[in-house]
C-alpha cells in the first residue's frame with residue numbers, strides 16, 4: 112500500500128511509473144526528474160527500475176505515469192511514549208505539564224501500562240510506521256514489546272533516580288533486567304535501550320554509569336534534555352518553575368542540585384553538564400534540545416549525538432522553537448518524532464511533519480523534513496538507512512503526495 116501525508120490514502124496496485132522531483136533514501140537526496148517503475152510478482156508490488164524519468168519512459172513506455180511530490184522509505188517515529196497513549200492531552204507550559212502529569216499519574220496509577228502501549232503500537236502499525244523509539248516505563252511493557260512488537264527500533268526503559276545515594280542499587284537492578292531482556296531481542300523487533308529521563312531526574316553518578324554501560328555493552332541511550340527554559344534555570348540557580356513543579360510532584364526525594372549531585376553555576380547548561388560528567392561520551396540520542404546555546408550545539412556535534420525534535424510538543428508546552436538550521440550547519444543529525452499524546456495530542460507522524468513545515472516556515476523544505484522522518488530517524492535509532500533500489504517492495508516505500516493518488 113502506498114502512503115501519503117495526510118487524509119487521503121489509496122493503494123497503488125497497478126503496474127506503473129511513479130514520477131517524482133524528490134527521491135530520498137539512505138544514500139542521498141536526489142532532485143530532478145526521477146521515477147520508479149513498479150511491477151507485480153506473487154508477493155505484491157515491487158520496484159523494477161529506479162532511474163531518470165526519460166529513461167523509464169523509453170523502457171516502460173506503455174505504463175501509465177503517476178506523479179508524487181516525493182518518494183522515500185517508510186517513516187519512523189524515533190521518540191514517543193506508547194504507554195501514555197490513553198493519557199489526556201495536557202495543555203499549559205512545561206512546569207505545568209510536569210505537575211499535571213504527576214497528578215494524573217497519582218489519580219490513574221494503572222493508565223500507563225500494557226493496554227495503552229498496545230493501543231499506541233497499533234496506531235503506528237496502522238499508519239505504516241517502520242520503526243519506533245519507545246520510552247517504556249513498565250517492565251511488563253518492555254517484555255511485551257520485546258516478545259511481540261512488529262516494529263523495529265529501540266524500546267528504552269525509562270530510568271528515574273533523583274538521589275546520588277540510590278545510584279549503585281539502581282544500576283545493579285538495571286543490569287539484572289538487561290541480562291534478562293537482551294536474549295528476548297528478535298530480528299525485526301526492537302532492541303533494548305535505556306532512557307535516563309532527563310538530567311534533572313537522574314543523578315550524576317547514575318548518568319555516568321549508564322554512559323559507561325552504553326559504551327561497553329552497546330546499549331542505546333535516549334534522554335530528554337534542554338527542553339524548556341525552566342530547565343536552564345534549574346541548572347543555573349536551582350530554582351524557577353521547573354524546580355517548584357518537581358518539588359511538588361511526589362518524588363520520595365525531590366530532585367534538587369544537592370540530591371542529583373551537581374553544583375549550580377550561572378554559566379552551566381544541561382548540555383554542558385552532560386558533557387562535563389562524561390555522559391555525552393556514549394553519543395546518546397538527545398531529545399528536544401530547544402533551549403541551547405551555540406556552544407551547546409558545538410558540544411553536541413563534537414560528541415556526534417543525534418538529536419530528535421518534537422515540534423508540536425515544544426509548541427504546546429511553550430518551550431520555544433528548535434533551532435534546526437544551527438544544528439544542520441553544525442553537521443548534527445536531526446530526526447523528527449511526535450513525543451506522546453500527552454504533549455502532542457496524537458502520535459501521527461504526518462501531523463508532526465505538517466506542523467513542522469508550518470512552524471519553521473519556508474526555510475524548512477519538504478526534503479529536509481522527510482529526511483528527518485527517515486534517514487535522520489534511522490540514525491537516531493541506530494538502524495541502517497534504507498536504499499531505494501530494484502527489488503524493493505512498495506510496502507517499504509512512502510509515495511508522498513499532497514494530492515490523492517490514483518490507483
Ligand SMILES: [Zn+2]
Nearest residue numbers: 192335450451
Ligand atoms: Zn518524551
